[in-house]
Amino acid sequence: MSGPVAGRPGPTNGPTRGPGTPASGPAGRLRAPAGGPATAVAGNGYARLWAADPAGWAAAGVAWLGLTGLVDRRATALEEAAGRLRAGWTGAAAGSAGGRVDALRGELTALAPAAIEADQVLAEFAARLRLAKARLAEAVALADAGGVLLDRHGRASLDPAAARPGAPAPVARVAAAVAAALESADAADREAAGRLDELAAAAGAGWLAPPPPWRPPPGTDPASVRSWWAGLTPAQRRWLVAREPELVGRLDGVPATARDQANRLLVGRRREVLLAERRRLLGRLPGGPLELAGLARVEASLSGLDALTARLTDGGQPRAYLLGLDPGGEGRAIVALGDPDRADRVLTYVPGMTAGLADASGELGRAARVRDRCAALDPTGATAAVLWLDYDAPDFLHEAALPRQAGDAGPALHRFQEGLRATHDGPPARQTVLGHSYGSVVVGTAARDHGLAADALVFVGSPGVGVDGAAGLRLPGGEVWASTAPDDVIRLARPPDALARRILVGASPLAAVLVGGEEHALWFGRDPTDPGFGARTFPSGRYGHTGYWDPGNPALDGMARIVLGR
Template identity: 70%
Template sequence: MPKLVERRADELATAATALRDAWSGRAAGAAFARLGGLRADLLCPRPALIEADQVLAEFAGRIAGAKARLDSAVAHADRSGVQVDRRGQASADPTRARTPGSAQAVAAVAGEIGAALDAARAADREAAGRLGELVGAAGTGWASPPPPGRPASGAAPAAVRQWWVGLTPAQRRWLVTYEPDRVGRLDGVPVAARDQANRLLLAQHRADLLTERRRLLGRMPSGPVELVGLRRVDAALAGLDALAIRLAAPEGPRAYLLGLATREEGRAVVALGNPDRSGQVLTYVPGMGAGLDDVAGELDRAGRVLSRCTALAPGEETSTVLWLDYDAPDFLHEAAWPRQADDAGPALHRFQEGLRATHEGDGARQTVLGHSYGSLVVGISARDHGLAADALVFLGSPGVGVDHARDLGLPSGQVWASTATDDVIRLACPPEELFRRALLVAGPLGAAVTLLDGPDRELWFGRDPSDPRFGGRTFPSGRYGHTGYWHPDNPALDGLARVVLGR
């Protein structure tokens, strides 16, 4: 439906442009103003359509969770010799011999079924109420301008949250509709509103990329700079289109667009499931080479963690967030320096603070995962700014900027790491150590000396977080290389999911 509204609005704009070429004067000015007003009125309900989609998607997710709990109760009944009738009533199966504890088994199954049905009823009541509020708002002043004063970019999320709570629903809708660029990037604004705002900007992002592409083509064949720029724009367009497809996908957990930029290699912050309503939230920070062109692939990794969490804890709400809101290194010579990780630290700090500020009900268990260079981003942010997190996880890390887990600001028991034995990141050690290893391997007793010497776990950016001397905890990984931690058969995926769930 939002796409249809946008198409009709674009048709009005096209018609007005064609008319302007052939008509001028006072009457023409009034007609153009009227057409502009009609176009604005047509676009105004778009946030409501997106919000209705959010409500229905979350309702579907909660019903799926209730069904998973019901399936678990039925499986429990089968194992325990408990009979369940069509009304959901549990009783001892008369065809089986009574065993000690059968009454307790019946009570346990009945409790599980009751909890599943209560969850479904609560989801139904909530969805009906939220949709009712939307319908009521449509007839009583949908949007109204807020008072002057807006939080500055980079404001503390707690202050942003306080400002947002002080607005009326109509004022919030006005800001989403008419200032989406501001609302969409403010940490401390609830996830649902940021998603609405950023989705409204998708068409403009694509138009900006197409404009840049036409400009570059107009200068071709000027030289390699234009060619590189054209390739970057084409990659960003492909990534943006893939992201739009995922945002519109009816299957799977609903995606929430929390941030988007097309400059440089592009940036995106996308959540699978609503972090504001989930009991467990994972923020995933990717490493070298990550950009808008690969958002779909990075989201697939986040989705695999979410799927494994759902398999391990049916009925629990979990959200995984792809946080690609920094300029990730493109080449090894960039990844050899911590500058881009240093630059990313304040933004990651604010984002995690924002998740804490906007969460509904009891606080969620928040886990932050860094892969490869992303682990350095996480480590430096925790070291220099602090992270609102209950656990940190480092996968395939070249070092995290500290030599001991205690320097990350979390209990050492909540700092985790895993590095595959065939991960090439193990070679990312200081030059003098790499030279020493080369001499050992080249010598006639190289293998024996290496075994006796033991693995030196000093990496490019500090001690390997998988080293016991680092002071954290580890979980195993199979031999799937540097990017295989999300492989369905890799035990690392189970380990990661269990950390997210707090198990």
């Protein structure tokens, strides 16, 4: 591994350049080669990979990301200075000076996406380095189990003391596994170095260039958006991110990295919208119930946005990608943990009733638990988890008993999933869409009415999904899954005729027969955990309606295994 280019952590201090044999970790099991045939593997790259520190690269990315705050402060100071200049100076010279200050502010603001991009590159490199180290650990475990010795250079040879007569020694398998781990680290290294080189070279002349005037209108299919984006030059894409972040941030079919850059630039503006609304409501106090309720909503949204912003900037792993943000109403957010365009598996989680910006951080934590469980079950694979909170979730039971909001959300969820397919790099990822409570109605309705680019659908705590059988979800058999906890109150979400039938059952079985009705019907169709629905089920413990993500609940393990395709 060569290490990213000069100007970033270099030969003497970069995590991928640790010299010699590491002092800790699985390398402690390395032994000197014994007799027998040896297979050479990648020289000193073996020791360097053990010594590599992914956290160091991720921290370097966070340092770059922190420069965006400095840029914002300097740009604000320039804007304030320009305002004072206009107030006390007029004429041609004043106009010329004001224009120059505005131009300087624009140039300064354009640096923020570059700092975000540097963080993205280094965070992605750190993530791929972790996977390479996990693959190397598996190779060492295979060597230990198969009686194969590895020396400090990663060369594999047969251990005569551990050899079993007649049993083939997996020397070649171990050597291939070590080589594959080292090659994956080298590939990540080369790509990161190339992207940083390109970013550094572009920072000179031609950093930004206006694109052609046409823009994809709202509702454009993601494949067409992807084609439009691919036809732009890097300088034109940077221009759009810096000058039109509202457009770039919401377009399905634009890569996750560009959407993340654009939406991060908008966080401050979104917060200002909420602060302005709070000032307006405070100015009307003492007001009536509507004003008080509105003020409580705004305060909750502000708190939720601040919590989400903290996760976006704290350097937590995996890196968070902000794919959408809207403070209007209850607030909306789309956040990915890990780059979905580079992952082997992508989970899209759709939360249910009362979900909004106020609790986006908590809902993101649920997606994170599934992703973390996937990483524990398969440490060598890359999984991204997306919180998709881009619809108006019901706030009250009388709203949650109706399908209107789920129907309204269907086209947006359909486009988002299509966008994930369109922007993914390399072989297609396995895509799973998970709906909880009313979110399962959103997922089922979208699949029924529009189709979803998904390999599996998962429903937990569902009041029905808008169809009476799995075949209505337009997905291959065996990839529709459901779980409902034994003590989940959603089991009581029966339609009025079913409730009447239950009352009559208690009074007279004959009356119940006369009334008829479907015993397994819920608000939005047949219970997806009922055998007659046709879904595959997985167990949940007694954790109530919101406990499917609790560490002790077998449902968490079930969701992770579905995402992994196991």
